[in-house]
Amino acid sequence: MKKTLAFVLAAIVFALAACTAGLSPADGTTADAGTELKTDAPASTAQPTGPAAETSGIPDTQPVQSGGEVLPPDDDGEIKRVVIVGVDGAGSAFKTANTPNFDRIFANGAVTYSALTMYPSLSGDCWASCLHGVTPEKHWITNDNSASKTAANPACPSVFKIIREKEPDALLSSLCNWTNVNYSIVEDDIGVYKYGRANRDDKVTEKACSYIAENDFRFMFVHLNDPDGALHGVGYGTSAHTKAVEGIDVHIGEIYDALVKKGCAGSTVFIVTTDHGGNGMSHGGWTDSEKYITFAVTGPGVLHGEPGDMNISDTAAIVLYSLGIDIPDWMTGRVPTGIFDGITAEPRPYESH
Numbered sequence: 001m002k003k004t005l006a007f008v009l010a011a012i013v014f015a016l017a018a019c020t021a022g023l024s025p026a027d028g029t030t031a032d033a034g035t036e037l038k039t040d041a042p043a044s045t046a047q048p049t050g051p052a053a054e055t056s057g058i059p060d061t062q063p064v065q066s067g068g069e070v071l072p073p074d075d076d077g078e079i080k081r082v083v084i085v086g087v088d089g090a091g092s093a094f095k096t097a098n099t100p101n102f103d104r105i106f107a108n109g110a111v112t113y114s115a116l117t118m119y120p121s122l123s124g125d126c127w128a129s130c131l132h133g134v135t136p137e138k139h140w141i142t143n144d145n146s147a148s149k150t151a152a153n154p155a156c157p158s159v160f161k162i163i164r165e166k167e168p169d170a171l172l173s174s175l176c177n178w179t180n181v182n183y184s185i186v187e188d189d190i191g192v193y194k195y196g197r198a199n200r201d202d203k204v205t206e207k208a209c210s211y212i213a214e215n216d217f218r219f220m221f222v223h224l225n226d227p228d229g230a231l232h233g234v235g236y237g238t239s240a241h242t243k244a245v246e247g248i249d250v251h252i253g254e255i256y257d258a259l260v261k262k263g264c265a266g267s268t269v270f271i272v273t274t275d276h277g278g279n280g281m282s283h284g285g286w287t288d289s290e291k292y293i294t295f296a297v298t299g300p301g302v303l304h305g306e307p308g309d310m311n312i313s314d315t316a317a318i319v320l321y322s323l324g325i326d327i328p329d330w331m332t333g334r335v336p337t338g339i340f341d342g343i344t345a346e347p348r349p350y351e352s353h
């Protein structure tokens with residue numbers, strides 16, 4: 001009986017694994033086949049030294065109590081770091097999927113399911129706008145050239161490079177399922193820890209959690225991809241797509257809880273965003289289900305409610321504002337109204353599509 005049960009369980013596990021694998025191709029451009037790649041800087045065992053951490057009297061790393069009890073968050077009101085979890089192809093699906101982690105994390109945060117992405121609604125174009133704070137016309141990165149290290153317009157660098165110029169010692173990291181992000185969007189040679197693992201959101205999440213535990217960092221970008229795989233394999237808004245978003249919700253909870261376990265969730269601006277939705281089994285166009293995306297943020301000083309007129313390029317401005325770094329004049333993304341007290345957005349300098 002036991003053997004039979006074990007066999008049945010093994011068969012189910014195998015079937016699920018095969019199913020997941022079938023649903024998670026990368027975005028359709030080059031990706032590494034399941035191996036850890038490019039490390040631009042060592043994953044540092046080094047302890048930390050963000051400028052904000054130096055000036056705070058509160059130690060950032062607190063011991064975890066025995067028995068798995070979680071310490072209260074470091075809630076002195078100072079923002080010490082920013083984490084973005086970027087969920088490829090999830091569109092506005094967080095609105096209807098069963099996402100208990102998303103719901104608890106952003107219960108007091110600013111959340112919208114109708115932020116606008118960029119046109120075309122493709123991953124390369126849109127993640128670049130997220131992290132460079134400008135339109136595709138200005139950052140030059142497209143889905144087609146996103147595997148190239150020379151695709152980006154050097155006049156509009158990513159937030160990684162802007163932070164690096166202000167904070168030479170800050171620990172920065174980019175951990176991606178879709179590894180093109182670490183070729184074209186995040187610059188080389190600026191000491192960003194890069195990790196890539198195609199088709200394995202679980203491994204990317206695991207690495208993000210261990211990085212959080214071991215490093216006192218300033219900025220982390222985590223890219224997860226399963227909803228995009230389900231979109232291309234089965235269709236946007238299908239039960240398989242919804243299930244993929246619900247699987248991502250578990251990973252979001254794991255990453256956030258790594259911050260809680262370290263005692264630093266209360267000093268972290270934590271963002272979940274997506275790059276595009278879908279129309280059937282594709283995306284790239286400008287239908288409502290492709291162009292509307294989820295954007296959620298919580299952290300010290302973040303308001304509760306719905307931000308107004310949010311565009312994916314505003315994400316870069318929010319990151320810099322959170323870290324106390326001036327937003328460059330060339331950056332067209334800006335901090336939307338309704339995220340930080342006292343901040344009212346300037347009119348957008350370009351027409352949204």
Ligand SMILES: [Zn+2]
Nearest residue numbers: 088089123275
């Ligand atoms: Zn995408």
